[in-house]
Amino acid sequence: MTSNTLQITGLSRRFGNVLALDDFNLSLGKGELVALLGPSGCGKTTALRIVAGLEREDSGQVILGDRDITNVPAHQRNMGMVFQAYSLFPNLTVEENVAFGLQMRKVDKAKRMKKAHELLDLVGLDSQSKRYPHQLSGGQQQRVALARALAFEPDVLLLDEPLSALDAQVRANLREEIRRLQLSLGTTTLFVTHDQEEAMAISDRVGVMSHGKLEQIASPDTLYNSPATAFVAGFVGTMNRIVTKLSQGNVTIFGKSVPAKSTGFSDGDVIALLRPEKVVIAQESRSPNATVITRSFLGAASQITCRTQDGNIIQSLMPSYESGELHPGSQVTLSTTQEEVLIAHV
Amino acid sequence: MAKDLILATTRSIAKETGARKRTGLFGIGLRNTFPLFPLLIFLSIFFLWPIGAVFVNAFKNNDGSFTWANYQLLFQAPYNRAFYNSIRLGFISALVGAIPGALIAIAIQQRGSVRLKKLIASISGVLANTGGVPLAFMFLAAFGPEGLATLTLKAIGLDLYGHGFTLFSFWGLVIIYSYFQIPIMVIVFTPALDSLRREWRDAAHNLGASNTQFWLRVGIPLLTPSFLASFLLLFASGFSAFATARAMTVGNIALVPLIIGTLLDGNVTVNQFNLGYALAMGMIIVALLAMIPYLVIQARTSKWQR
Amino acid sequence: MAALKKRSFSQSLSIILLILIGILIALPLIGATEFSLRDGGRAKHNFHSYTWIFKQEDFFINATTTFEIALVALLVTFILMVPTVAWLHIYGKKYIRFVEIITVLPLIIPVVALATGAQLALPGWLQSTKYVLSMMYVVLAMPFTFRALDIGMRGVQLEVLVAAGRNLGASWRAVILKVITPVILPSIFAALFLTVALSLGEFTLAQLLHWNTFPTWVAVAAQGNILGATALSVGSLLAAWLLLFSFTFFDRKKTNHQEAA
Numbered sequence: 001m002t003s004n005t006l007q008i009t010g011l012s013r014r015f016g017n018v019l020a021l022d023d024f025n026l027s028l029g030k031g032e033l034v035a036l037l038g039p040s041g042c043g044k045t046t047a048l049r050i051v052a053g054l055e056r057e058d059s060g061q062v063i064l065g066d067r068d069i070t071n072v073p074a075h076q077r078n079m080g081m082v083f084q085a086y087s088l089f090p091n092l093t094v095e096e097n098v099a100f101g102l103q104m105r106k107v108d109k110a111k112r113m114k115k116a117h118e119l120l121d122l123v124g125l126d127s128q129s130k131r132y133p134h135q136l137s138g139g140q141q142q143r144v145a146l147a148r149a150l151a152f153e154p155d156v157l158l159l160d161e162p163l164s165a166l167d168a169q170v171r172a173n174l175r176e177e178i179r180r181l182q183l184s185l186g187t188t189t190l191f192v193t194h195d196q197e198e199a200m201a202i203s204d205r206v207g208v209m210s211h212g213k214l215e216q217i218a219s220p221d222t223l224y225n226s227p228a229t230a231f232v233a234g235f236v237g238t239m240n241r242i243v244t245k246l247s248q249g250n251v252t253i254f255g256k257s258v259p260a261k262s263t264g265f266s267d268g269d270v271i272a273l274l275r276p277e278k279v280v281i282a283q284e285s286r287s288p289n290a291t292v293i294t295r296s297f298l299g300a301a302s303q304i305t306c307r308t309q310d311g312n313i314i315q316s317l318m319p320s321y322e323s324g325e326l327h328p329g330s331q332v333t334l335s336t337t338q339e340e341v342l343i344a345h346v
Numbered sequence: 347m348a349k350d351l352i353l354a355t356t357r358s359i360a361k362e363t364g365a366r367k368r369t370g371l372f373g374i375g376l377r378n379t380f381p382l383f384p385l386l387i388f389l390s391i392f393f394l395w396p397i398g399a400v401f402v403n404a405f406k407n408n409d410g411s412f413t414w415a416n417y418q419l420l421f422q423a424p425y426n427r428a429f430y431n432s433i434r435l436g437f438i439s440a441l442v443g444a445i446p447g448a449l450i451a452i453a454i455q456q457r458g459s460v461r462l463k464k465l466i467a468s469i470s471g472v473l474a475n476t477g478g479v480p481l482a483f484m485f486l487a488a489f490g491p492e493g494l495a496t497l498t499l500k501a502i503g504l505d506l507y508g509h510g511f512t513l514f515s516f517w518g519l520v521i522i523y524s525y526f527q528i529p530i531m532v533i534v535f536t537p538a539l540d541s542l543r544r545e546w547r548d549a550a551h552n553l554g555a556s557n558t559q560f561w562l563r564v565g566i567p568l569l570t571p572s573f574l575a576s577f578l579l580l581f582a583s584g585f586s587a588f589a590t591a592r593a594m595t596v597g598n599i600a601l602v603p604l605i606i607g608t609l610l611d612g613n614v615t616v617n618q619f620n621l622g623y624a625l626a627m628g629m630i631i632v633a634l635l636a637m638i639p640y641l642v643i644q645a646r647t648s649k650w651q652r
Numbered sequence: 653m654a655a656l657k658k659r660s661f662s663q664s665l666s667i668i669l670l671i672l673i674g675i676l677i678a679l680p681l682i683g684a685t686e687f688s689l690r691d692g693g694r695a696k697h698n699f700h701s702y703t704w705i706f707k708q709e710d711f712f713i714n715a716t717t718t719f720e721i722a723l724v725a726l727l728v729t730f731i732l733m734v735p736t737v738a739w740l741h742i743y744g745k746k747y748i749r750f751v752e753i754i755t756v757l758p759l760i761i762p763v764v765a766l767a768t769g770a771q772l773a774l775p776g777w778l779q780s781t782k783y784v785l786s787m788m789y790v791v792l793a794m795p796f797t798f799r800a801l802d803i804g805m806r807g808v809q810l811e812v813l814v815a816a817g818r819n820l821g822a823s824w825r826a827v828i829l830k831v832i833t834p835v836i837l838p839s840i841f842a843a844l845f846l847t848v849a850l851s852l853g854e855f856t857l858a859q860l861l862h863w864n865t866f867p868t869w870v871a872v873a874a875q876g877n878i879l880g881a882t883a884l885s886v887g888s889l890l891a892a893w894l895l896l897f898s899f900t901f902f903d904r905k906k907t908n909h910q911e912a913a
Contacts, residue, residue, distance in 0.1 A: 054548050074551040081552040087545040091567045100563075104554030148553070158552075381739040382747060384732055392791045393758060396769025403772060446673050453666035472892045473677075478855040479871045480885035487882040488683025495683035525680065528673075586762035589855040593871065603764040610771060610860050626768040630761055637760040 005030045005188040006051070006156055011060030013046055020046045022212035024060070028156075033182050033189040034217075035199035037235070038209035044192045045160055047209075051190065052158050053077050064155055075104070080149030080187075081158040085165040087145055088133035094144050095120065095129035101152035112151075119147035122181060139170035146178065150185060157182065157189040163198060175202050196236050200224070208232045230344030233273045240274040242312050243346070251341060254308065254334045255289055260343045273342045276303065276317035281332045288331035290314065295326055306334060397630070404623040416624035425621075428600040429628060435516065435601065436585030436636075439523035443584075444577045446524075447531020454532075455539045467536075470529035477526055478589025485522050485594075489513055516599055522590055527580050534579055538572030538647070571647045578640040582633050602629055681886075688883035702887055704880030708873055717782060718866035722851035724786035729797055729847045732790065734840060737801040738832060741810045748802070755798040758791050766791075767860035782863055789851045796850075797843040804839020849892075 011024040021043045028034050036044035049055035051062055053074030061070045069077055080101070088097050095116045102112035120126040123143040133141055142162055149157060159178070163171040179202040182189045193199050199206045200220040207217035208231070216228040227233035234241075244251045251260045251272050260272065281304060290306040293313075302323045304316045314334060326332070407413045419425055454466050488495040491507060499505075512518060542565065550560040588603040595604065602625055609622035689697040705711060740748050758766070770788060771779070778784050810832065817831040833840075858865040874881030 052548075052552055054551065074548075075554050075556050077552075078554075079552065081549065083545045083549060085545070086543055087549040089546055089549070089564050089568075091564065100550075100555075101553040103563075104559060145549075148549075152554070379744070379747065381736065382744065382751070385736045385751070388732055388787075389754065389791065389794075392770070392774075392787045393761075393766070396766055396773045397761060398769075399773035400765060400769040449669055450673055453670045456663070456666050457670070468893065468896050472889065472896055475849070475853070475892075476889060478853075479867060479874070479881075480888060483874060483878065483881040483885045484684035484889075485680055486878060487687035488680040490687075490878075492687075493683050494686040495679050498679070498683075525677070528677070582760075582762075586764065588764050589859070589871075592859070603762070606764050606768055607860060610768060611862075622768055623772065626762075626765040629765045633760055633762050633765075641756070 005032075005065060006190070007061075007063040008047070008051065009061045009063070011047060011050060011062075012058045013043075013050065013055070014058055019212050021050075021057075021060075024212070024214060026207060026214065026217070028188050028190060030188055031183075031186045032204045033179065033191060033202060035191040035193060035203040035206045036209055037193060037196055037199040037206050039194060039235070041211075042209040043212040044194075044209050046212075048158055048160055048190060048192045051156070052079055052081050078152075078154050079156045079158055080152070080154035081160065082142065082145045082149050082162045084161045085138065085141075088141055088148070090133050093130050093132055094125065094136070097133070097144060098129075098148045098151050100148060101154075105152055115151055116147070119151050120144070123147045123177065137170075138166050139174060142166065142174060143177070146181065150181065150187065153185075155188065157187045159189065159191040159193075161193050162191075163193070163195070171198070178202065200236065206236075208235055210235075227273075227342065230271075230273065230342075233342055233344070238276055238315060240276060240279065240312075240314050241344075242272040242274060242314070244270060244272050246270045246343060251343060253336055253341065256335065258336065258338065258341050260341045262343060265343060265345075269346045270343045271346055273344060274314075274336060274338060276315045278336050278338045279314055279316035280335050280337060281306070281316050281318060281323075281326070282335065283325055283330070283332055285333040288333050290332050290334045292326050292328055292330040292332060294328060295323060306332060308334065400623045400626045400630070403620055404627045406620055408620065416620050417627070419621055420624055420628050424600050425602075425605070425625065428602045428605050428625075429632070431516070431600050432585050432602040432629075433632065435519060435523070436581040436583075439520050439527050439584035440577050440580035442520055442524045443527025443531045443580045444573065447528045447576075447580075448535050448573060450528070451532050451535045451539055455536070466532065470532045473529040474526050474533055477587065479593050481522060481525060482590050482593035485513055485518075485525075514594055514596060514598065519591060519594055519599070522594065523584050523587065527584060530580060530583060531576055534576040535572060538569055538576075542568060571643045575640045575643040575647070578636045578643075582636045582640075585636070586629065586633060681889075684882050685886050688879065688886045690879065699883075701877075701879040701883035704877060705870070705873075705884045710869060710873070714864060714866045714869040717864065718852060721782055721786050721789070721865060722848045724783050725789040725793070725847050725851045726844050728786060728790045729793065730840070730844060733794070733797050733801060733843060734836075737798060737805060738810065738836070741802075741805045742814050745811070751798070752802070755794045759795045763792070763856045764860065767857050770857070771861055779861065782865075785854075785858055785861065785863055785865070786851070788857050789847065789854060792854070792857070793847045793850045796846045800842040800846060801836070801839050804836050804842070808835050810836065853888075 006026075006028040008024060008026040011021050012019070013021040020041075024043065024047055026034070026047075036047060038044050046055060050057045050060075053069075053072065057070070061068060063069065064077070088094075089100070092100065095113060098116040098119055099112040102115060107115075117126055117129060120129055123146060125140060125143055125147070128136060128140065128144075133144070136144065145162070162178070163174055166174065175198055178189075178191075181187075191199070191203065200223070203220060205217055205219055206223055208215045208223065210231050216223060216232045218226075218228075223232060223236050227236060233239050242253060244253060245268065246260060246262055246265055247267050249259060249262050250257045251270065252258075253272055253274070258272075260270075290308045293305045293307055296303040296305075297320060300320060301317050302320045304318065304323060304326055306314050306316065308314060316334070404416050405412055405414070407415065420429065450466075454463060487493055490496065496507070513522065546564055546568075547560060550564055555563065586603065588607065591599075591601050591604055592607060595601070597604075606622055606625050606629070609625070686697075688701050689699065691698050691700045736751075740751060766788070770784070774784060813831050813835060814827055817827045822831065853867060854865075855867040855871070858868045859871075870881065870884060874884070
């Protein structure tokens with residue numbers, strides 16, 4: 001008996017000419033929140049729907065605990081799912097919606113209503129229990145959907161871009177609520193999104209996907225600081241791309257030679273990847289190598305965009321209180337504190 | 347095509363109704379609404395005035411005095427019989443149209459192919475607007491004694507004329523009416539099916555409902571209002587139809603539109619003219635009794651349909 | 653899609669149903685077509701009957717009459733509806749709901765009743781011209797024409813375009829010619845098409861108001877030659893389908909454009 005609650009092996013799915021999923025593998029431990037992150041069409045939603053039983057796989061297996069559920073119909077998988085929008089049954093009240101899963105499991109009315117109210121209370125919507133979905137806001141509807149998915153204590157919670165249709169503020173609040181609920185209930189959760197900030201903020205691990213393949217799966221920290229591929233590096237957070245030359249394991253950045261993670265690369269033109277917070281701006285210096293173009297005030301930090309003498313556009317992130325003297329046209333010296341630089345093909 | 351325009355109308359009426367408070371139309375000065383006048387005047391002349399005239403004149407005697415007599419006659423033979431027949435025709439043709447129509451719409455929606463849907467939509471659109479004389483002739487040709495349909499049925503053992511079948515009867519009309527009632531149903535009911543969001547199905551399955559349970563608890567409750575509304579529309583359509591009935595009956599079935607037609611032809615004694623107005627008014631009332639609930643249901647259900 | 657592997661039952665059921673009903677619907681049509689192709693009995697088949705209607709003496713005059721009626725209905729619809737709906741969208745948004753409701757009314761009232769009222773109410777001089785039918789047809793078509801124009805203008809947010817045009821310095825003439833008209837042309841065509849289609853096939857009103865239009869004439873003439881009548885019916889049905897198909901394809905290209913943009 002394995003401690004992994006959900007195991008997905010060798011999942012593949014083709015739609016016509018498009019290979020939506022290509023040998024997809026993933027394991028979720030009990031109580032973990034794993035996010036599948038990627039652009040539209042990368043296969044994340046397909047993977048989720050196959051796990052839910054709403055989509056067929058061409059090949060592969062889905063194993064829950066020690067049970068192979070690959071061929072089990074959707075309504076017998078005991079997973080709770082929250083959809084992007086509009087999934088509440090319009091002909092049922094909020095509390096009837098939340099109690100629906102229990103109703104299907106033949107729980108008697110008193111018990112299931114009690115449980116429904118418990119969950120509605122958890123998401124702060126007990127007062128709306130007698131209303132109908134169309135009377136609620138988008139954020140409220142999604143919270144009800146969440147309550148509904150959790151009411152029957154599923155083995156796994158599946159979330160299909162649940163926040164995409166919501167306003168920014170509501171989104172931020174609701175994602176915290178999802179994490180809070182998930183942690184307190186200890187529910188294993190698989191969360192699909194295209195918003196990397198969202199995924200990074202609340203997940204135990206994040207799997208970055210592209211073209212049906214899992215590029216890297218790791219903790220948010222690891223993903224950010226040690227991206228395995230150029231795609232992951234570019235997708236997660238912002239990345240500066242500097243055109244430079246690789247020579248004997250070193251690249252030239254801002255006029256200085258820096259060691260590069262160069263396995264598999266031959267000498268020649270490459271692109272060096274550098275995080276904005278690793279770009280240091282020295283304001284007074286005798287030999288400036290860049291000019292400031294814009295300064296964006298983002299609150300605690302400010303983003304400074306510069307143009308180097310060899311034509312690269314570089315973004316730097318620094319605390320706002322240190323950037324007060326910088327304005328468009330300022331001559332500055334750029335340098336980096338990165339010890340080993342990630343590179344990609346041109 | 348026609349009926350989904352109505353659907354869209356009521357849907358947007360619902361949207362506006364739900365969204366804002368009522369605006370005082372006449373509170374805004376006449377100058378501001380000036381450009382609406384041509385339309386309003388036109389409708390008044392060619393629509394409101396005729397209806398109003400019918401309403402008023404139904405209360406008049408030959409000498410112009412007020413009377414209920416015309417309306418009272420409606421409840422007597424043969425007019426009550428005519429109303430009974432017309433209502434029965436509307437109801438049964440609606441039933442014959444609604445059930446197969448709904449089944450076709452559901453079947454098509456499940457099969458999914460976009461091309462098929464467009465094909466069915468076009469076919470339905472044309473058939474729904476086919477009525478009257480062309481339809482009558484087509485059926486007469488196909489189901490006549492020498493018609494292909496008759497012969498085909500004879501080949502599989504169903505001798506129509508041997509059993510005294512005739513198209514020139516109440517049931518013959520029902521059969522012919524179904525030719526436009528079924529397409530109308532497909533057209534009007536399909537949007538309701540489309541509005542059955544995929545997410546509801548998926549969510550229901552995910553929550554543990556089998557297909558049957560989904561239809562029982564979510565699908566059918568959601569579709570029932572629209573089905574009812576469509577049925578009402580079909581009823582009004584079957585009740586009011588004139589051209590086909592006229593082509594197919596040789597005076598053997600009493601139907602209200604036909605009687606009105608006869609009266610308007612002037613083949614009757616003068617004092618029966620006002621009766622015609624009462625009959626027309628009766629038709630309007632029956633039609634209103636069907637169409638107003640129809641519009642109300644459509645307006646209500648469209649609130650959560652999008 | 654609950655049971656992934658067990659879909660076949662309900663699927664095959666729906667296929668069988670579709671085919672069954674399809675046959676039932678096709679039967680009269682096929683039967684009528686076959687009948688119309690006959691040349692004196694089931695032995696010979698040709699398109700003989702399809703030319704019958706054209707050979708009738710009164711064909712030309714009745715066809716012309718209906719054509720003229722349709723044309724006037726088209727013109728009146730254009731002059732009446734297009735500016736009104738455009739105005740509603742640009743200046744009178746709050747009245748749209750009201751107008752929507754009143755334009756649905758003609759659908760609720762049975763045409764027979766309306767015909768009765770028209771004969772009663774409308775003045776003699778008006779009823780003595782065949783164009784009274786045109787006016788009534790405009791009313792009958794109004795639910796559809798209003799809707800077509802309304803949807804079209806709503807889709808392009810006419811008021812925004814007009815505001816932009818004015819802001820960029822266009823005179824009202826230029827706005828009407830260069831901004832409004834090109835953009836809502838498909839909707840105008842749709843509305844006019846609906847009006848014409850209705851006018852060409854309308855029987856009830858014409859019959860009850862005792863006018864000789866093409867449909868009413870055919871009803872009488874056809875009594876004598878059912879072959880020809882059937883051919884005409886089948887022919888007009890097929891023609892309508894052809895028109896509708898080509899219209900759908902034409903329409904689709906336009907909407908694809910708008911969606912892409």
